[in-house]
Amino acid sequence: MKRRLFLGAGTAALANLPKCSYAQTTAPSTALNAFAPPGPIAPLRASADRIIDLNVCLRPFRAQGPRIASEQRYGKTIVHHYGHGGSGWSLSWGSARLALPLIRASGHKQIAVIGCGAIGLTTARVAQMNGMKVRIYCKERPPEVASSKATGLWSPDSRICSSEYATPAWTQAWASMARSSFKTYQSLLGLADRPVEWRDGYILSDIPFDQPLPDSAHGGIDEPDYPDLIGELDDIRPKSVLLRPGEHPFRVAHAKRFTQMSFNISSYQRLLMDDFLRAGGEIVHEVFEHPRQFGALRERTVVNCTGYGARALLGDKSIIPVRGQTARLVPQIEVDYALIYRGHNLFMLPRRDGVLVQAQGEHDFGNEDTRIDRALSVAAVERLATLFA
Numbered sequence: 001m002k003r004r005l006f007l008g009a010g011t012a013a014l015a016n017l018p019k020c021s022y023a024q025t026t027a028p029s030t031a032l033n034a035f036a037p038p039g040p041i042a043p044l045r046a047s048a049d050r051i052i053d054l055n056v057c058l059r060p061f062r063a064q065g066p067r068i069a070s071e072q073r074y075g076k077t078i079v080h081h082y083g084h085g086g087s088g089w090s091l092s093w094g095s096a097r098l099a100l101p102l103i104r105a106s107g108h109k110q111i112a113v114i115g116c117g118a119i120g121l122t123t124a125r126v127a128q129m130n131g132m133k134v135r136i137y138c139k140e141r142p143p144e145v146a147s148s149k150a151t152g153l154w155s156p157d158s159r160i161c162s163s164e165y166a167t168p169a170w171t172q173a174w175a176s177m178a179r180s181s182f183k184t185y186q187s188l189l190g191l192a193d194r195p196v197e198w199r200d201g202y203i204l205s206d207i208p209f210d211q212p213l214p215d216s217a218h219g220g221i222d223e224p225d226y227p228d229l230i231g232e233l234d235d236i237r238p239k240s241v242l243l244r245p246g247e248h249p250f251r252v253a254h255a256k257r258f259t260q261m262s263f264n265i266s267s268y269q270r271l272l273m274d275d276f277l278r279a280g281g282e283i284v285h286e287v288f289e290h291p292r293q294f295g296a297l298r299e300r301t302v303v304n305c306t307g308y309g310a311r312a313l314l315g316d317k318s319i320i321p322v323r324g325q326t327a328r329l330v331p332q333i334e335v336d337y338a339l340i341y342r343g344h345n346l347f348m349l350p351r352r353d354g355v356l357v358q359a360q361g362e363h364d365f366g367n368e369d370t371r372i373d374r375a376l377s378v379a380a381v382e383r384l385a386t387l388f389a
């Protein structure tokens, strides 16, 4: 390794990413070498013996996008709010604000929220901030919920719908969700425990960024086409910078630098829980086998934020599981940059609770297998190590 280069990294730029990866969300327009080097880059200690945790969770993907709709059943107003694919954390606040008029329309001031993940917690908070009393009912709460196992990047367009459903009206609603969430996240910067942070990252590539990847390098071979939405948000995304040879320390031919918002999920969801409880919220453990059980709840308005759980609970087969596995390495506080290795379906995000390494398998789409495949993560960590060798 050329340590000098790691300690004096150069300027940066952005890349084409494998379709539907988080990296795609970080690909605004590219400027060439526009800024001075950002400062030293500490090498990642990428070795499998530093894995401290492995997790699998399922993204609740719907080709139509999230379901935000209300119905009258079992003597209740039921507002459905689920199906946020790979964008649940990123869109949560704005999505909750889209659901709010449906909740308000019931006229009830005491509401039940089913689910305590990213969507349930933020929906509950938005309802509280609008004068409602909220009780959350859930099978699991953080850190047991699927949301706790997410990576933690601002990725508002990740597996959020398929191209055929991205009409202009849909795209407008999506952009409004994304902007509204983005705005809220800026108010969560600079807090103790850093629930939200901005980070630089590098997109690395073996081939020039203007050369398309071979199909086999896209991962997720069963995936549908995803719409190119992110351009709608160009005015709120820092531009990426293309690095010239010698301006970065990584052992790859091509690199870009980007800047993106990220979430320290453990401290962020703790903050959400604390705020919810401080505002008079209650959390009740309850497992629903059938939606008719909503009829027995005290509250007359029920907001269904059960994520992937809605598939079994409602028999809603429009929710498709997209498996995601992450490994967490021993925290390295000095590593303050993300990495995306284009064409290798590999993503690394440093968080306060560890360095997240996400590897996408070829058959993750439609795959509901939540068993851990340790070999997949070990291979991902070993691949990362080659960038620093």
Ligand SMILES: Cc1cc2nc3c(=O)[nH]c(=O)nc-3n(C[C@H](O)[C@H](O)[C@H](O)COP(=O)(O)OP(=O)(O)OC[C@H]3O[C@@H](n4cnc5c(N)ncnc54)[C@H](O)[C@@H]3O)c2cc1C
Pocket: 022, 056, 057, 058, 059, 060, 082, 083, 084, 085, 086, 087, 088, 089, 090, 091, 114, 115, 116, 117, 118, 119, 120, 137, 138, 139, 140, 141, 145, 146, 147, 148, 149, 150, 151, 152, 153, 154, 155, 156, 286, 287, 288, 289, 305, 306, 307, 308, 309, 310, 313, 322, 323, 324, 325, 326, 358
């Ligand atoms: C590997 C991976 C990485 C990801 N990274 C990111 C990222 O970087 N950025 C981003 O924005 N998004 C990311 N996502 C997507 C994000 O995690 C999801 O969109 C989000 O977690 C969905 O939240 P949710 O609240 O709808 O579901 P969940 O977190 O699954 O919460 C559902 C809640 O409902 C409860 N529940 C379900 N069924 C029942 C029932 N029958 N009875 C009672 N309670 C029930 C559960 O117990 C839980 O409390 C990632 C996903 C994966 C898999």
